[in-house]
Amino acid sequence: MDTQSFSLLAVFTIALFHTLIPSHWLCFVLIGRSQGWRLRHTLAVAAVTGTLHVAFTVGLGLALGWAGHQTVRDPEALERIGGFLLVGLGALYLFLHVARIGHHHEADQARTNRAALAALMLAVTLSPCSAAIPILVAPARTGLQVALIGSVLFVTTVGNMMLLIALTAMGIEKLQFRFFDRYEKLILGIVLAAFGAAVILFGHGHG
Secondary structure, eight states: EEEEEEEEHHHHHHHHHHHSSGGTTTTHHHHHHHHHHOHHHHHHHHHHHHHHHHHHHHHHHHHHHHTTSSOOOOHHHHHHHHHHHHHHHHHHHHHHHHHHSSSHHHHHHHHHHHHHHHHHHHHTTOOOOOGGGHTTOOOTHHHHHHHHHHHHHHHHHHHHHHHHHHHHHHHTTTTOOHHHHHHHHHHHHHHHHHHHHHHHHHHSOOO
């Protein structure tokens, strides 16, 4: 196997496992359900977020390569920022549960929707796929090679996110969770805060 084929296979494998991280797909399902989004809206949000996530990863890799850095420390710091955003979003949903608002007032629901959308997109975008960056900044990497690697990263990341979200959302819609319907914001707040804390403390384990 030549070097280019090995690089593409490596990026595909990294992206495939990277998108199995729950914060990259389960959060979209849970927030979409809580906010009353249709599946196509949830998928659209995930597709845009996944695109930004890949673009940020490639852009950061090119910037590090141009600057001559061989270590990938900045992505780890950015991951923590994403973790704090998830914790903050979890805290918002916990507050909404305690205050019993969100479903009863359209203005509150709209504000929550905007906050959830912005925080989720930022949290995922600012969590670059660190393991793919050394492949992007490898010596003598041509523009065509970077484009091919970025394309594989994009198709695998966004495709896997969409698949996981669609399968999970369709499965949840077939089940009746009265407990979840009553305590959805409490559950969502705990889950998001736990995901964020895990990212802050342990990282994503893909760097």
